[in-house]
Amino acid sequence: MNSENKKFCTNCGKEIPQTAQYCPYCNTKQPSLEPTYLNRSDVRTHQCPRCKNLIPDGVSYCPYCDEPQTRSQSNSNQQQTDQPAKAQTKNTTNHQPRPRKSHFWRNVIVLLVVILLAVIAFFTYQNYHNSQVQSQNQANQAQTGKTTNTKDQDNQSKPQNNIVEIVKSFTQNNKYESGQDAAQAVQKVVDKVPNSEGTNATWDPNAQTVNVNIPASSPIVKSVDSSSPQVWDTAVKALQTISKEISNNSTGNDDYSNIKVVRDDTGQPILQVDKGNVSLNSRTK
Known part of the structure; x- marks a missing residue:
């Protein structure tokens, strides 16, 4: 050259x-x-x-x-x-082609960034979805609470009104010539009260009262101390109605309308009604 x-x-x-x-x-x-x-x-x-x-x-x-x-x-x-x-x-050795630059780490970094963005997007959506569900549940609970309160108010009035009508339907114009007649009428009324199983009414000639013995495990007794006393209030209303009916329809000078409700485990009176008037109510004393 x-x-x-x-x-x-x-x-x-x-x-x-x-x-x-x-x-x-x-x-x-x-x-x-x-x-x-x-x-x-x-x-x-x-x-x-x-x-x-x-x-x-x-x-x-x-x-x-x-x-x-x-x-x-x-x-x-x-x-x-x-x-x-x-x-x-001269150097006649064949040279290998120039090595290409490796893009391995660049690809790894890009992949990690994509995964990180996907995770962030997932948790963002999850939090949004959970907040929406929670808001909907709160709204449903609020609506359910309103509906329940309305139903509770209706349930508190309807059973009482129904029991009064039931009592009057089979006791009106009846004549009560003895305490035994009064006890039988009270038993019929008690049997119409919801959850009154195991309750019995008897005449006490010494005290001149119709004694209603009620099991301590009865829903009626449990309703006295509960926050929903519909069962107890219904029983009170029923006994007020029959007591007044007996007072109005007792023969002679005798009055058999004095009704006393007693727990069968302690013998403690929890309700007393005379001539339709409540003189003792364990829930209000």
Whole structure:
């Protein structure tokens, strides 16, 4: 190669064409120089399949466009046979293509960011959904509370009104000639009161009262201390009604309308009604 058209690689120091942009031996990019041309006929060359420039045989990359040369190995072997002395002074080792930069960590970071955004979006939606459900439940509970209060008010009035009508339907204009007659009428009324199982009414001739013995486990007794005394209030209303009916329809000078409700476990009176008037009520005392 003419000394005027040569230069040396800045990395490996080998002689390379002056116009080479990359070293054909170590693939190092070279500083730009004024373009010159190959002018020796004894240098074997071939045409780069990409840029069409003439380049020496035996190089791995085109010094003009960096295109890998597939003919370099065969040309190098032929050059070694024809010119063994010159071939020994040149590096004919095939170079591997320049390694590509790995984007592995960049892809990992992008994937982690996507996952993080997906997690944030999921929990944001979950919190929003839970808040909506909670708001709806609160609204439903408020509506249910209003409905329950209305029903409770209706239930407190309807059973009492119904029991009064029931009592009057089978006791009106009855004649009570003895305390036993009064006790039988009270028993019929008590049987009409909801949850009154196990309750019995008897006449006490000594005290001149109709004693109503009621089990301590009865819902009527439990209703005395509860926050929903509908059952107890219904029983009180029923006994007030029958007491008044007995007072109005007792024969002679005797009055059998004095009714006393007693717990069967303690014998303690929890309600007393006479002539339809309440003189003792455990819930209000």
